[in-house]
Amino acid sequence: MKGKILEKENNIDRFTDEVVLKTDKLTKRFGGLVAVDQIDLTVKKGKISSIIGPNGAGKTTVFNVITGIYQPDGGQYFFKGEKISGLKPHQILTKGIARTFQNIRLFQNMTCLENVMSGQHARSQSGVWPSIFRFPFQTREERKIQEVAEGRLEQVGLGPYKYELAKNIAYGNQRLLEIARALASNPDLLILDEPSSGLNDKESEDLMNFLNEIIKKDLTILLIEHDMNVVMGISDWVTVMDEGKKIAEGKPEEVYSNPVVIEAYLGKEEEEDM
């Protein structure tokens, strides 16, 4: 199975060691439950980093804190050196972090094009009065928004579905649409929450090739994944979480054979035999 995924290209751009996202003892509690327990995360520019771990490990919660949906209970996090702790989600987006969701969150009753155009919202400025009176500046900006959106739609291969309502397209395409929307804001960091969930093998493979492609354009990717093929196939760096804590991290091959990791997923060796 591993062989099916394209070999990563050794691209000059990816030798950098610049840190794009960093969390420092990040903690989040829900009542008595510590969902995220002092997590230290480092994401390097131009690389594809993955967070893996059994269900309930707190992976999505980490994303939700970083992207501003939850407020942290402890620790801080930095993006491109700037402290972004406590910012609201739309501010985080403006800084350059875009995300997708585990349970797809599209704007169901709007067209695919409109969904992707919304990604450009934070990159445009026209206010109420220019919009009402259609100042030339505003119409030019609208055109540009539409162009960028159409470009991203083409990029993920959903061009033909421009005017379809988002709720009417196939599940796999909905995942791609969400990614297109995230890309439309021209982010520096793309955070994907289980992007291959619900996709079949072929679709997963296509998605992975796609991610490998876009990484070349000065983009960093951080993803949560359950599908080991995906993780091993394209990640440069893997962080493993279990019960809110980081239990291992390293290159995919190292993590794959780490007994601590195996135990977290499968339980102790003896138990398997029973």
Next chain:
Amino acid sequence: MKLIIEQLLNGLTIGSFYALIALGYSMVYGVMKLINFAHGDLFTLGSFVGYTLLVMGTAYVTSIFGIWGGMIAAMLVAAIIIGSMGLIVERLAYRPIYPAGRLPAVVSALGVSIIIQNSIMVIWGARPQAYTSDVIPNYMLNIAGLRINILQIIILLLSFLFMGILYYIIQKTTFGAAIRACALDRETAALMGININLIIFFIFALGPALGGTAGVMVGMYYRKITFIMGWNYGLKAFTATILGGIGNIPGAMLGGLILGMLEMLGSVYISTAYKDVFVFLILILVLIFRPTGILGEKVAEKV
């Protein structure tokens, strides 16, 4: 001092009206996430049913049962009729609309409210009706130097009795636990084997029944009833629901009582004219600073 206690009692009485109505709102909203706008009008219908039985049918009822019997008969009949109405409304106007979403349900509830209100107007006329004094127990007691109307005491006793029974059912029985489970998460409760239809039957029968009973009590206490009083009471009762914590049934009771007291205080110390404004302001402040209400709990949304 005397005055304060009397005011307190007045506040509690008003509060128990709100509480009884609020219970209906809270149960329905908690389980079905639907603001049953028709509930206030069902309450009004209850008072008119009582009126019909007692005043229009005086010869039959009061002469046979006497004043106290008449009151009980009226409350019983009101409870049964309004309870049935509640079930009918749910079956005809709400159930077909659930799949369409929350907003159509709200509009439908408004529609039912309009239907009931105008039906009352058509049947009983647009002018206010009155519970005549010969059907109302009117007997001043002298307790510890205080002059208290026995009607007030009976109302308070009955209200607290009903609330107590309901509290017991909700908090101490398995069925009550099932209701609370539904209020938290209806789908999962159904998956766990809880008979949702039974729960719906219960809340749409008992809630309005209590409301109808409260209607009779209000008729006896204030004597004058109009077909539009449902909205005002309904709104305040819903305020009480929010105050106590939405979906929380003991909360609705508490909210109602507190609201009654606050309204009383407001009308005495601020001004009678602005007492309703005072009540709504409380609502808004509660929602801003403590949206989960006094007894409510935060429910997190999974992202």
Next chain:
Amino acid sequence: MNKKDSYNNNYNTNWKNRWFIVIVTLAFLFFPFIVKSNYIIDVAFFFGVYTLLGLSLNVVLGEVGLFDLGHMGFAAIGAYTTAILNTSFGIPVLLLLPVSAIAAAIFAYLVCSPIIHLRGDYLCIVTIGMGEIIRLTLINNPFGITGGPNGIFGICFPSVGNLFVIDSCIKYYYYIWIVVGLSVIALINLQNSRIGRAWNCIREDVIAAEATGIDVRHYKLLAFILGAALAGVGGSVYATKLMVVSPESFIFMESCLLFCIVLIGGMGSIPGIFIGAAAISLFPEIFRPFAQYRMLIFGVAMVLMMMFRPGGVWPRQRGKLQTESMLIKAGKSEI
């Protein structure tokens, strides 16, 4: 297809059926000359007022999906601003049109800021409370400026000096419908802009909208402010027609009617608002012979409407406009 073409295609989504719009516009223009009865022209005037108010609520409820059941309160602010400033200071009514809009807008900003974060149903209740607070305060005549339950009377005709006075049924008709026409143009432009898109995104999924870079709080507040301003204009025009304002006109029931206009027409759908407003204002007229049963029938109609057409009579069309979309589509609600 070249880029400009595709852009125009998207923008023209709402303008595409030009002929339909032309015919309808002409019908509105010539209506008073075809119909001679002042009574009917008056009905058409109030149809216009309800349309304007419906459009104003549409911004809040239809576009953003915020449950606002106290919207008449904003209209009341506009109406009373016009009434008070005109009768006490003699300020010309036409000048007060934008003033009323601004007054309502400021009020909305002050009052909605603390509550804008509230979840759907709670916001609903708060708006009901707001509407009631406004009405009750007006009734109680604070500082003696609102005239109490009887309201304020003696509002002047709108006029431009002595040259042009709006004092007849026909003139009032054109007054309101010109205002409506301008509002429709503005609203359609907003729908097709990033503002309108942001609003719709918020309606569809608040969390996704926020994560996509939309400042949800700002846009919700903006919707309320614009909706209030438009309602204020409606209130102002209404006041000058009646020449009297009283709290009775702004009861909770009226807010409910506005709510129904938006729902019946189809959320976010501008043509739908027209239909909804027509239904609300013409319905009582059609059923006048049944005076007593009017509202009863209305209530039944509401329930049936939600049962069979929860999406509204003319749901909002998105994307490439096809010929079928001109026809009424059966609706599963799009909420």
